[in-house]
Amino acid sequence: MNFKDLTNKTLITDKDIDWDDLGAGVKRKVMPFDDNLMLVKVAFEKDAIGTIHNHPHLQLSYVAKGSFEVTMGDDKKILNEGDVFFAPTMIFHGVVCLEAGILVDIFNPHREDFL
Template sequence: MEKIIVKNSEIEFEELEAKVKRKILSRGGTMMAVEVHFKKGGVGKKHSHDQHEQICYILKGEFEVEVGGETSTLKAGDSFYAGKNIEHGVKALTDAVILDVFTPQREDFLA
């Protein structure tokens, strides 16, 4: 059953790589919100989704991002959208945190 109210302090991180970890904050219907923490130099490798749309909001720090072949430096308060089949990736220029929102939910994150 999907929780309606979720307390961040009660969610455990999943280590993805040496400098990257995530936690699923909330999910329901067709949406999912994920908090991703990066140490400086951490990388979200370039990839695309054939079934998912994604909005990425920078909560803290600074990233070099590449979306659809365009590269930019984003900082806290900035965001980007990656539609289906749009290649995207990030590199943390500082210790940083991203909020990722996906639709539909990333079932692969729940396995």
């Protein structure tokens, strides 16, 4: 399935979308999106790093599995399955995976750089 097939799609099965291996123990799966909203699954091996970065998008992330040390601006906290973090526009944030896991990221607007 290519990204064009995901635009404005309303019913998608997980098995129909391939993981994109980003290297260093991180892989990403872009799920359905439109111009305003995007859902992305990100799988991390233990000790993998989501490098500190910022972007103009709003981001809400749900810890679907595992444990992560999350940096948000000057704050750090360990989040586990079921926990959530919110990254406002342009705030520096990142994660270190403490126990293999998956983050479910939601962006507004969609991340053109992921396509």
